[in-house]
Amino acid sequence: MKIIYSLAGIVVTSILLTACTSTSTRSPTRTASNFIHNQKIIASAKSYYPKKNPHSVRFYTPEKPPLAPYKVIAKASVSKRNLLGIKREHKAVQHMMKQLAASIGGDGLIDIRDNHHSLEARVIAYQKILI
Numbered sequence: 001m002k003i004i005y006s007l008a009g010i011v012v013t014s015i016l017l018t019a020c021t022s023t024s025t026r027s028p029t030r031t032a033s034n035f036i037h038n039q040k041i042i043a044s045a046k047s048y049y050p051k052k053n054p055h056s057v058r059f060y061t062p063e064k065p066p067l068a069p070y071k072v073i074a075k076a077s078v079s080k081r082n083l084l085g086i087k088r089e090h091k092a093v094q095h096m097m098k099q100l101a102a103s104i105g106g107d108g109l110i111d112i113r114d115n116h117h118s119l120e121a122r123v124i125a126y127q128k129i130l131i
Contacts, residue, residue, distance in 0.1 A: 040077050041074050043074045049104060051103055051105060057109065065110070070107070070125060072122045075120070076122075078100060106123035
């Protein structure tokens with residue numbers, strides 16, 4: 001019986017060590033946090049963008065588009081319900097969306113789709129222009 005527990009311990013330890021040495025750009029902490037907050041982000045750019053202040057992230061509409069050149073770096077989605085199924089306030093969902101965008105270096109959110117289940121948008125980062 002002790003041998004079975006020892007083998008199980010070795011297997012679990014090796015799996016955990018393999019997960020910790022993964023070369024993925026996603027950290028296990030971020031993945032767990034996104035799961036708990038019922039949100040997701042799909043990166044479309046391979047470039048690294050430093051984290052930004054969530055208060056500086058802006059929502060843009062077709063009537064009021066960004067005035068600076070930008071690049072779409074990801075697609076983000078935040079559920080309108082938490083993990084237990086309790087409905088979130090609209091301001092809380094917007095704040096979570098800003099935090100999610102800022103965490104990957106986003107400056108703004110475009111193509112915003114607000115449906116019954118979630119708030120979805122494309123995350124943009126402003127591009128520097130060299131003259």
